[in-house]
Structure formats: structure tokens, C-alpha cells
Amino acid sequence: MMSLNKTHDSSRQCVVNAANDAQCDFPIQNLPFGIFSVNGSSPSAGVAIGDQIIDLAVLLENNALSGEAEVAAQAACSGPTLNALMALGNAPASALREQLFDLLDADSASDFDIINALVPMQDADLHLPANIGDFTDFLTSRHHFSRMRDKAPLALNFMSLPIAYHSRASSIRLDGDITRPRVQTVEDDIVSFAPTTKCDFELEVGAYIGCGNQLGAPIAVENADAHIFGFCLVNDWSLRDTQRFEGAPLGPFLSKSFSTTISPWIVTEEAIRPFRTTMEPRHSNEPAPLPHLASQIAQDTGALDITLEATIQTAAMRAENVPAERITLTNLKHLYWSFSQMVTHHSSNGCNLRTGDLLASGTASGATDDSCACFAEMTVRGTRPITLKNGESRGFLEDGDSLTISGVALRDGCARVGFGSATGTLVKNAEI
Amino acid sequence: MMSLNKTHDSSRQCVVNAANDAQCDFPIQNLPFGIFSVNGSSPSAGVAIGDQIIDLAVLLENNALSGEAEVAAQAACSGPTLNALMALGNAPASALREQLFDLLDADSASDFDIINALVPMQDADLHLPANIGDFTDFLTSRHHFSRMRDKAPLALNFMSLPIAYHSRASSIRLDGDITRPRVQTVEDDIVSFAPTTKCDFELEVGAYIGCGNQLGAPIAVENADAHIFGFCLVNDWSLRDTQRFEGAPLGPFLSKSFSTTISPWIVTEEAIRPFRTTMEPRHSNEPAPLPHLASQIAQDTGALDITLEATIQTAAMRAENVPAERITLTNLKHLYWSFSQMVTHHSSNGCNLRTGDLLASGTASGATDDSCACFAEMTVRGTRPITLKNGESRGFLEDGDSLTISGVALRDGCARVGFGSATGTLVKNAEI
Structure with missing residues (x-):
């Protein structure tokens, strides 16, 4: 439960340059989830990296994810909040984190260039990430x-x-x-x-x-x-x-x-x-x-x-x-x-x-x-x-x-x- | 807002006999809304009358409603709770109440026989009628x-x-x-x-x-x-x-x-x-x-x-x-x-x-x-x-x-x- 893994390795650098700034809140080791839209589009699931947002729907469209990580991204993209992802428990989100880490890792080769799934944070509107019942x-x-x-x-x-x-x-x-x-x-x-x-x-x-x-x-x-x-x-x-x-x-x-x-x-x-x-x-x-x-x-x-x-x-x-x-x-x-x-x-x-x-x-x-x-x-x-x-x-x-x-x-x-x-x-x- | 109308007329009798019992909670003048299912069916909108439940979806299927009442019933049947109906404000629900009253009124002639839309209460499972946010x-x-x-x-x-x-x-x-x-x-x-x-x-x-x-x-x-x-x-x-x-x-x-x-x-x-x-x-x-x-x-x-x-x-x-x-x-x-x-x-x-x-x-x-x-x-x-x-x-x-x-x-x-x-x-x- 409390174990660390490669996604906590502080030596890894990200293909998104801003994420490598020591003052950046969202380096490759963070990868927080959120809900964003662009120009009034439907709210959709994203992950913050540097000054960008990874559009999870684009990763799915390009078959850039697999296994439990793909299941997690599908859940995240199934509605206007992250509740479906959160309901899966933490293992699928962890699998998604690991595959995102690999896609973003400057030293790792991937079939899909994640640059194609990025939205500049400054162009996005952010929304409540969850339906908060209580x-x-x-x-x-x-x-x-x-x-x-x-x-x-x-x-x-x-x-x-x-x-x-x-x-x-x-x-x-x-x-x-x-x-x-x-x-x-x-x-x-x-x-x-x-x-x-x-x-x-x-x-x-x-x-x-x-x-x-x-x-x-x-x-x-x-x-x-x-x-x-x-x-x-x-x-x-x-x-x-x-x-x-x-x-x-x-x-x-x-x-x-x-x-x-x-x-x-x-x-x-x-x-x-x-x-x-x-x-x-x-x-x-x-x-x-x-x-x-x-x-x-x-x-x-x-x-x-x-x-x-x-x-x-x-x-x-x-x-x-x-x-x-x-x-x-x-x-x-x-x-x-x-x-x-x-x-x-x-x-x-x-x-x-x-x-x-x-x-x-x-x-x-x-x-x-x-x-x-x-x-x-x-x-x-x-x-x-x-x-x-x-x-x-x-x-x-x-x-x-x-x-x-x-x-x-x-x-x-x-x-x-x-x-x-x-x-x-x-x-x-x-x-x- | 506070006005009474024909749906409050205590002299009206209902085609559902049990509703005419003086001890019945659900006479033709009440018509409360709820959510029910039968034998594990999807929860659906209903109205209590006597010892029966009016299945609003059946009324819609049979074009038994019109105008604002139909809009209200469509909203009520649009999901597993009544929230969409409730969000319309009280006028559509009031219009629906009036048309249900006419369909149930023993002295009123209707094209549709509402008996065909009734489910015995004893056969139904009741569910929370609303998604209660707070x-x-x-x-x-x-x-x-x-x-x-x-x-x-x-x-x-x-x-x-x-x-x-x-x-x-x-x-x-x-x-x-x-x-x-x-x-x-x-x-x-x-x-x-x-x-x-x-x-x-x-x-x-x-x-x-x-x-x-x-x-x-x-x-x-x-x-x-x-x-x-x-x-x-x-x-x-x-x-x-x-x-x-x-x-x-x-x-x-x-x-x-x-x-x-x-x-x-x-x-x-x-x-x-x-x-x-x-x-x-x-x-x-x-x-x-x-x-x-x-x-x-x-x-x-x-x-x-x-x-x-x-x-x-x-x-x-x-x-x-x-x-x-x-x-x-x-x-x-x-x-x-x-x-x-x-x-x-x-x-x-x-x-x-x-x-x-x-x-x-x-x-x-x-x-x-x-x-x-x-x-x-x-x-x-x-x-x-x-x-x-x-x-x-x-x-x-x-x-x-x-x-x-x-x-x-x-x-x-x-x-x-x-x-x-x-x-x-x-x-x-x-x-x-």
C-alpha cells in the first residue's frame, strides 16, 4: 500500500519541458487528475503535466493505453466527472499513472507521441473534478x-x-x-x-x-x-x-x-x-x-x-x-x-x-x-x-x-x- | 399559488375502488409521485392511487397525456429519480395532476382506460424518489x-x-x-x-x-x-x-x-x-x-x-x-x-x-x-x-x-x- 515505485523516481525528466522546472507543481512524478474543457467543449478528463493537460480521450482514441490503465482512462472519460474512475479503487488509477509516466519519460521510447495529446493549461477551463455527494x-x-x-x-x-x-x-x-x-x-x-x-x-x-x-x-x-x-x-x-x-x-x-x-x-x-x-x-x-x-x-x-x-x-x-x-x-x-x-x-x-x-x-x-x-x-x-x-x-x-x-x-x-x-x-x- | 381547483374537489370518486375508501391515504385528490419497480425492473416513475400505482411510462406509450402534462411525465420517466420532473417547477406537475385526475375520475370519459396503466402496490418495490444532493x-x-x-x-x-x-x-x-x-x-x-x-x-x-x-x-x-x-x-x-x-x-x-x-x-x-x-x-x-x-x-x-x-x-x-x-x-x-x-x-x-x-x-x-x-x-x-x-x-x-x-x-x-x-x-x- 505504502510502497514507492519508479513513478516516484525524482531523476526522471519529462518530454514536457515546463514539467522539469524545479518550481513546477506538476512534474512527471505528480500527474494529478482533473476535468477540463476548451472553448466550451464538453468537460473531459485530463492530467496536469507542467503547463499542459494530457487529454485522456485523445490517448484512448489513439490506443496509446492498454490493460488496466486503459480501463481507468475509459472510466475517467465516461462522464463529466472523475467519479467512475475513482469508484474503481486506486489500482487502475495507479496503472494509468505508470503508463502516463512512461509516455512522458524523456528517456523512454513509445509508439505514441504524447505531445499530440496535450492541451495548454492556459487555454483550458477547469471544472469540479468530482460529483461530491457529501x-x-x-x-x-x-x-x-x-x-x-x-x-x-x-x-x-x-x-x-x-x-x-x-x-x-x-x-x-x-x-x-x-x-x-x-x-x-x-x-x-x-x-x-x-x-x-x-x-x-x-x-x-x-x-x-x-x-x-x-x-x-x-x-x-x-x-x-x-x-x-x-x-x-x-x-x-x-x-x-x-x-x-x-x-x-x-x-x-x-x-x-x-x-x-x-x-x-x-x-x-x-x-x-x-x-x-x-x-x-x-x-x-x-x-x-x-x-x-x-x-x-x-x-x-x-x-x-x-x-x-x-x-x-x-x-x-x-x-x-x-x-x-x-x-x-x-x-x-x-x-x-x-x-x-x-x-x-x-x-x-x-x-x-x-x-x-x-x-x-x-x-x-x-x-x-x-x-x-x-x-x-x-x-x-x-x-x-x-x-x-x-x-x-x-x-x-x-x-x-x-x-x-x-x-x-x-x-x-x-x-x-x-x-x-x-x-x-x-x-x-x-x-x- | 395557493388557489384550489377541481383536483381538490372531495366529491369526486375514482375508478380505482380502493381510492374511494375513507381510510385510504391515496385518494384521487392526493396523487403523490414516487419511483417503483416490479420484479427487478428498472426503477420508473409512478403515482399512488388507492392500492395501485399508475405507471407513467405506460401513459406515455399510449399517448394518454398531452401538453405540459406530457412534458412532465416525460421528465419523470427520463431517469431513475424524479429530479428532472421536480426541476421543471411545479406548473408541469400540476398539469399532470389535472390530467391524471381526469383519467381517474369515475364520472369522466377518457379515450384511454387508465386501468391498463396500473400496477398493484403490493407487487412493487419502492425506491428513493429523488437524488437528494444535500x-x-x-x-x-x-x-x-x-x-x-x-x-x-x-x-x-x-x-x-x-x-x-x-x-x-x-x-x-x-x-x-x-x-x-x-x-x-x-x-x-x-x-x-x-x-x-x-x-x-x-x-x-x-x-x-x-x-x-x-x-x-x-x-x-x-x-x-x-x-x-x-x-x-x-x-x-x-x-x-x-x-x-x-x-x-x-x-x-x-x-x-x-x-x-x-x-x-x-x-x-x-x-x-x-x-x-x-x-x-x-x-x-x-x-x-x-x-x-x-x-x-x-x-x-x-x-x-x-x-x-x-x-x-x-x-x-x-x-x-x-x-x-x-x-x-x-x-x-x-x-x-x-x-x-x-x-x-x-x-x-x-x-x-x-x-x-x-x-x-x-x-x-x-x-x-x-x-x-x-x-x-x-x-x-x-x-x-x-x-x-x-x-x-x-x-x-x-x-x-x-x-x-x-x-x-x-x-x-x-x-x-x-x-x-x-x-x-x-x-x-x-x-x-
């Missing part, structure tokens, strides 16, 4: 938990299970504008309905379910990684003013449902494998996971060493061509629970996970002050605004702010595996 | 809110907005077994993972979204009823032990996601229209709804006079052929918020509702002790078990208990409009 958002960063509670100690339930809530699937989108929502808030017991003043981002990573499980059949933690097809970036936009007011007793609702922005490419579990690492040990006064969530595999390899950052570009910065400024630098490896433990907990009551379901990590904050993965932590709920280099200050997002999250896995001896980015721009509510 | 569960009964909090006064947020949480769409099912889930609970600070001992039902009614809205485009309360295609019964199974432990700060998760049981037929907004009534007035010390949720139409017609009941049949009762015993009798008209207000609140932040989304009312308890719509209220969280006629007692559900919810709209001068029922049987977890 979207679940977890709370697995101890640092986020504590900072949001004035550094309170971890609650017993946080240490015993990966806390989560069902979130809203309908409003998941790729890059785009976010209209500042109107919400109910309370001040001095007076409730009002007005544009939110506390629009926040939350920098997270999400896992897509590949093979699901039947209702009533929990997934054992040892098998859970095999149910994860791949990963993407998630910005779980949050409205802190109404979140507090609406949240008792049933949790966040409108404070989350107005939009979630994800990155377009699904970085496969196989591509991320070299960046698995040991989970951070629990503190001595913290209970070990209960047996059904305890896993040596998770302990040894359940943390994902993915560097995450958030940048902001305000309207003023954009007008003056000032590039976006980084406001957060964190790493996914700090999570208290592994994705395998999230999958197992989620299904432990018999709940069925379906192909394409998205499980997000929760705000991936680190221990240091510069690794706060949302404004509410960074600015202590807006009370201590940050100052940007151009002198502007921000407690939360303002109209015109573009917030971009990005992620990349880096390790000595490994090729860079990037996630690309996801950007949302908060825009004024025109109806006000 | 499932939202509200908390709109003041009596449920207060009883669950030791008769605490209503919270400000309860009075200001219809409280809700995103729930789990994947585990919504029709009648069937519910495997007793294992969950984490805490006692004396010791956390354990074991079969739940507090499995509860919640008797609710759900509204299906017909026409949805675009992301960023809230639905005004005056237009909200037009976005509701119809209604069904919802049993929002709940696990009270883990609900309390897992719920802070993000609300219920595994305590709800293991299963939700709904009734198979969608009773249309048009069929339920004669049973609209005035919402119960707020108490003098309670704030009026904010302007975007305030609606004279909702105030005058937003309450639905639907009698709801829950019955239990234990394994012992079943073994002795003792019929199910009623444990709750309540009415949906007691809700604090109308479905139109739920739709408007849900979309007020710009969240897009999609065709087929299900919005459930929350536990529909009434003021009287015999109208508690869940065990947690009825037995004060299990501390005061009820005694059944055969001497058995129940604080929560036990293995082998079948819990059935049913609903019917009744009013003098109107034909009975029934919802049928939804049954779940709690079964032992075989893995323990």
Missing part, C-alpha cells in the same frame, strides 16, 4: 482548537475522536468571486440582518473518497487509506459573526454554506506517498486513540508533509500591481488525526461514504504565530488586525480581497508535488 | 426545543432564525433495518466505543426542493413556496449518548449520519394546499421575524395541518401478533417557522438549493405530553421509561423494535391526503 469538514488541528478558545486545553472529545460536521456540498466551487453574504448577528441582544463583517478563510486539505463502503459496514483503520483516492486544497470560507449566533446547539450552518473553494486537481494518494511521515506524538497527559482508531500505520505514516500557505491581494494592491502577500505558512503534518482515522471514525457508526465524497482536514494551523490558518486565529477574532506591507490592515477580509491558498509537498530526494492553488475574491453584495 | 435538518418546534432543555425558555437564535444543521444525504433510506451503531460515549471521563444504548427516533416532515436557486441569489420569502415540490415523512434517527459527547462545538455528526428513514411518496405542494392554516402566534415577549423572514402569506398559510403519529412494535409484540402501539400523536401545524421561512433562511446567505434537496422540519413535537415526537422528550432522556400495553417498558429503542411514523392531512370537507408511512427496525449489531 462534504464533511473536520476539526483536527490542536492549534486551531486551542487558539479559537483562548488557548484552552484540548477537550476530551477532541482527543477521543476527530470532531466533524456535515457541511454543504452544493456550494463547492473552483476559483471565483464570493459575494459577501448577509447574515443574522446579535449585539446587545439586538438581532440584525446585514452583510457579514467577519468573513474569514480556513486553509485546509481535503481527501476524496475513491471506493466507498456499504451502509452498516464500517471501514477498519488498517484499510482506510485504500478508500482515499487523492487530495485537494480546501478553503472553508467562514463567517465568524453569525457562526457564534447560529451555532448553538446544532453547529455551523449559514456561516459555512455560502461557498467553499477547492483546488481543481486531485493529487493522488500514490503521488503524495513519499511525503508521508510520522504523526506528532500526543502529549503525555493525552489519551491514546481507542482501539478502533489506533493504528501503527497511521502513527508511522499518517501525517502528510505538505507545506501550505495563504496569500492576500487587496484591491489596492491589485490596482498598483503589487503581488499577493503571504499571511500564513503552515504544514499539514501537524494534524492530531490522520485521514485514515477520519475515514474510520466517519464510517464507525455504519455511515456509508460514497465515491467522490470530500473529507476536509479542518483549519491546518501550526504551533507558531505565523502558521495561523485563518484570520480569527491570526487577528484574535479581528481584535488585533495584521498590517500588510502597503500599510493596509486586516482583521477579516474586505471587499476586493483575493485570498489564495496553495500547497506543495517537498522533501530532499523527492520531486516537488504541488497542489496548485485556489483563489476566491470577496465582492460587495450588489443588492445592498 | 439534506438539511431544522429545529423548529418550540416544544422540542424546550423539553430537550428541561423546559428552558426559547433561545434568542431559535426565535430569530430557523436553526438548522447540514445532515447526511448518503444514508437516507426507505423502510428497512437499522443496525445498532457503535459509538463513542463518555462516563466519569472514561470514553468507550460500544453499541449505542440511546437510539431514538425523531418524527419530522421534509420538504423537497423543486426549482433551485443560483449560488449568490437568495430566495425571497414570498417566492419560497414555489420552490417546494412536495413533502414526505422523515425519521431522523438519533443517538443521544454520542450526540452530547461529540456535539461541541460543531453539532451532531455520527449521532445522525448512520441512517435517516423517509416515506416513499412525494405528496405535492398542490395536494397539501387545502390543509394550509395560520401559524400559531408568537408569545407577546417574543420578537417578530426580521423583515426578510416576515411574510403575511407565511403567517396566514404557512402552517400545515398534518396529523403525525409514531407507533412501536417490539419483537415480543411481533411474535405474539400484537399490532403496533401508538406512542405519539402530534401535528405539524405547531412549528415555529414555516417551510417557506426555512427555504428563505437557508438561501439568505446566497447558498444554492438544488432540485431534490431535502429540508426536514425537525422533531415535530406538540405542547401536550402525548405529542412528544421522540423518546428523549417522552421519557426525559430515558429516565422515565414508558410502559407499553403488554408490560414492556422503553426508555429508548431496543433490538427488534419496529418504529413506524405516519402522517395524514384531514379537514372537514376535504378528502384525506395521506403520506403513507416509514418504518425502521433496530437490529443487533452482528459484529459485537
